[in-house]
Amino acid sequence: MPLTVHHLQVGQSERLPWLCEELQIPYDLVLHQRAPVFAPQSIKDLNPLGQAPVIQDGELTLSESAACAEYIIHTYGGGKLALPPGHADYADYLYWFHFANGTFQPQLVTLMQISRLDPNNAAAVRARDRFETMLKFMDDRLSKNTWFAGNEFTAADIMPTFTLTTMRSFYAYDLSAYKWILGFLKRATARDGYKKARAKADPELEMMIDGKAPTSYMEKLKAEGKL
Template identity: 45%
Template sequence: MVLTLHHLGLSQSERIIWLAEELGLDYKYVHHKRDPMFSPQSIKDLHPAGTAPVMEDDPSPVTGSKVVIAETGAIVDYIISVYGNGRLARTPKDGAEYAPYLEWFHFGNGSLQPTLFRVMMARGPTSDPKSPVVARTVAKWEHQLDMMEARLGETGAYLAGKELTAADVMNICTLTTMRGFIPVELDTVKNKNILAWLERVGERPAYQKAMKKCEGENFKPILGPKAEVFDIFKPRI
């Protein structure tokens, strides 16, 4: 066993565990508990970023020595290329799915998640609800959901096409687990394709297995229109 995947409880690092389960990889799982809300020292000791996920590959088949990565998109790319035989990715050879795959893959960390975190700041106690910046932030979030809704309407299934790809893996947690930090609701009419997509993902055995591994047997992922703040964040948000 050479691949070690580090997850921080209730966090976006669930994406890597889900990916590994979808690919059926053999890996060592390491769970880190928040301290009390952010990374514990055990995560900080792994990489200067001090954030999760962290992947350790020792020895990496690429270098023959230890490789450590702490950025989700890079870990996803590495795992798919080195251990996944390209599965769950799209390349120029896949024709029409290539460009949307790339765009939606990067949309997750490049647009959707930063916007959701800005919504959190906009709702914070120091924010002025009348500020145009707040209005613009909320409008941007709505607009990004509209884009996603339209794309899922086009494919009728997943972001790149009819099959799950890493583009879905990059985006799902912002609309599931991240809503346990920032409880935005989804509209059953306006966001119906998004909600159907969350349900589709929630039915995947690999997703279920990953979520149980990350958060315990009794954890219920946020897959419906309503979202409640996780207990550990309640006094702080």
């Protein structure tokens, strides 16, 4: 049986179809729709925490984006899209691969939650400043490198792209001041692997690769009477 990828639409599990398409490996894609904001029961049946992605491979069921990505890369991809120890950019690959969900995504989630309570309180201001510092940090990195790990496209580019694009559905921040990030997003989303994954996983989702803040997913739900 081929690898099965469970994707919660409008979610970070979009990374895995993209990874599989880049690796050109066979996989079954199962789509799950939000209900209407959080994970549906079908995801909770696979992972009690209600987190996606989830992959299944025989008797194995695994979640956590980075863990799933590493499993796929090394079990099915022969190590492709990861840089091995001894490679000149190995440390940079490790850093940026784990930066995505270890630092960048958590900071945005913190900012989103605090801002909903009061966008002008001191904690929200600090969180916003911290997040903008991270964007400047990433922009500076990309001003000197084609990809996050260096000159070679790797999984370290797949991991943060969700937070720079689809996550803006939930916290609609502006990227207009970060031209190197925008250039990266243009390159990344022009790849055949990304296009194929997008067509299968979220064909109707706004691309969100330009600078302006996109339409909030929550506002869309309100307009449709689902909230």
